[in-house]
Amino acid sequence: MMSNVRPLLAAALLVTVALPAEAQEVTAARLEAALPQLDAMAAKAVAEGQVPGLAVVVVHKNTVVFIKGYGLREAGKPGAVDADTVFQLASFSKPISATVVAALVGEGVLDWDTAVAALDPSFRLKEAYPTQQVSVRDLFAHRSGLPGDAGNELEALGYDRATILHRLALVPPASSFRAGYSYSNFGLTAGAVAAAAPTGKPWEEVAQEKLYAPLGMASTSSRHADFLTHANRAELHIGGPGQWAAKVARQPDAQSPAGGASSTVRDLAQWMRLELGNGLFDGRRLIPAEALAATHQPLMARGANPVTGAASFYGLGWVVEYGRHGESWGHAGAFSVGARTLVTLYPQAELGIVVLANAFPTGVPEGLAGNFFDLAFDGATSQDWMGPWNAAYAGMFAPGVAAARERYAPLSDPLPAAPREAYVGRYANGYVGGAEVAAAREGAAGGGAGGGLELRLGPDGAARFPLTHFNRDIFLYYPTPEMPDVPAAVRFTLGADGKAGALTIEDLDGYGLGTLERE
Incomplete structure (x- = not known):
């Protein structure tokens, strides 16, 4: 079942990549020149039919410096995308969930290294030792040994979260405990649910209380039913340029911490401010810096980014990379039934972007972000990143599809x-x-x-x-x-x-x- 897509085409082999010595700076002049070009590139992508709709926000030094929507919420129907259009975030939900858990860690509800079994005695993996030792940190770093897609197929059949998490105990490990990286929606979901357990409240309520409400993210939720209440919401599209159609719905509540959040670029700008401010928001300390910083530590090697060549690692719900502009924190999201999302932050430059699109397959979010950061840091693009990123997503399933059609x-x-x-x-x-x-x-x-x-x-x-x-x-x-x-x-x-x-x-x-x- 291809209902979720891994955030970075993670089939790349592990390689040794040199890390840049220093982060680059962003001057006010370069940023000022880059923003109109970002606007033009986003408008062009929609005008060319690369995606039906798109929303973009940029934050720099604790200020929203650009925010805009483009195109349509649903192809062929009236209803323009704007800064308040609600999108399903898919795996972009993971770093948001890491922020929620960091808030709980900061309050002393748990530690990142608290054993999941101590928080939820019913949790089981197939082998006894990992069952007793696996921590919230392990599950958010995808190093429990649980195979990547385990549970996704059960969700697609309609099983609820409790049933799926219970059945993970039957799944053979893909690697030894803490020895391998395997991107797991339901592994991270198990970690988030366990972290919320001491509060006596469901994950969705904890996310609202610890993050969405304090930041004034009024249009953000971890419940699909809340997404459906918004008239100004983006539908999911498949079919490709010139053929985009909203055909398939996606109800991701079972894996809400890993892929079920929905939000707007206006709301997500506030979350970016919190992240780039190391837990400070409007002068208030919402999350202790140490608890939040743990999420950005590179823990598991992922090899080289297959498009940019950057050295890529996984932290806690975040992809941490070292590329041409220095250290970045980011995460992509996708539903193969029609969603593409992206966040990328450069902490040293206090610069970040969120791009939300309502279509799959497309590399427009990464293409826009790549071009924008080149302009902001260097004043010129090293290449047009739209092409290679669109090609990467367009070809993601091609080998498997061709093999199935040939075999049958x-x-x-x-x-x-x-x-x-x-x-x-x-x-x-x-x-x-x-x-x-x-x-x-x-x-x-x-x-x-x-x-x-x-x-x-x-x-x-x-x-x-x-x-x-x-x-x-x-x-x-x-x-x-x-x-x-x-x-x-x-x-x-x-x-x-x-x-x-x-x-x-x-x-x-x-x-x-x-x-x-x-x-």
Whole structure:
């Protein structure tokens, strides 16, 4: 399930990269000259159809120096994006959640190194030692050993947060504890939920009380229902330039700390001021500097940024990089059903930008930010960063998509399926839960002697997928709504009685947990 996208195309190999000796400075003259060019580049990106809508804010030395919206909230409909349009932030939520936890750490509710088991005794990983030792710091740094995508597929099927976090105990580790980096939405979610546990309040309420309310972020929330109350909200778009359409909704409450916040550029400017002020806001100390600074420490090596070549590390909910303009803190966010977001801060220069866009795939946020920072620091762009960043996002899924289409290209002479009754029934395992293979509703896709089948997954079997016969006991379904022509296989294993005793769902089998036995 490709409902979430990792923030920096994290497939890059670990390499040794020299770090710059000093951060660069931003002069008032260069910044003043850069802002009109940023405005023109953002307007051009929308005019060219690279994204339907866009919002940008820049903060420098505790002041909002630029804020503007461009384009439409929904393609083909009236309703312009402005500074108060609410966007879904996707993984941009992670550094915001790190700020919330830093506030709790500053109050003495917990320490970054507090064991999650001490905060939430019900939390389990597959192995006993990590279960007892894993800390909030470990989960926010993605070094628990939990595989990156674990839980994402369950969320896509409609399972709630508590169910998903409970089932993480079944997932084999991707690496030894604290030895490897594996970007995990539900790992970070577990850390945030545990951090909030001593307050006796849900994460969403804690985020509101500790961050959104004190900063006056009135349009920001970690609840999807609150996002839906805003008439001035950006819809999600897929399809590409010239074909953008709002087709798929995304309800991310299950992983709210990792990907479920929504906000405006006006609100996020206040959060940037807090971060660049090391916990000071309007002259008040909201978060102790030490608690907040822990989030910006580079802990896990991520290799080189595949587009810029900067040395890249993960801190606590933040990507920390050392590139051509010195040290930066940032994070990207994306939903492959139609969101792209970005924050980048240069702490030494007290300069930061947020770019929010309502489309996927696009590298416009990184392209705009890259060009702007070149202008602000150097007075000229080293290259137009739009091109390489757009190419990086456009090609993100290309190899997997091509492989799936090739693997399941129609066969000239497929083996026939068994009678339909051989496959119909209920199946289950502890991770995926229950599955039902049933006669499809009238008009559903099918084919062959075993055609006319439907796969039902998730709570109450609400996620339903027609099965199309491919070859003998292999059927295809299409699990990803934003890629409706990319198939995955369901393989049945028939017993001596001619009935399927088990099925394996390819798209849910990334950790060897996709085989379900007949009940």
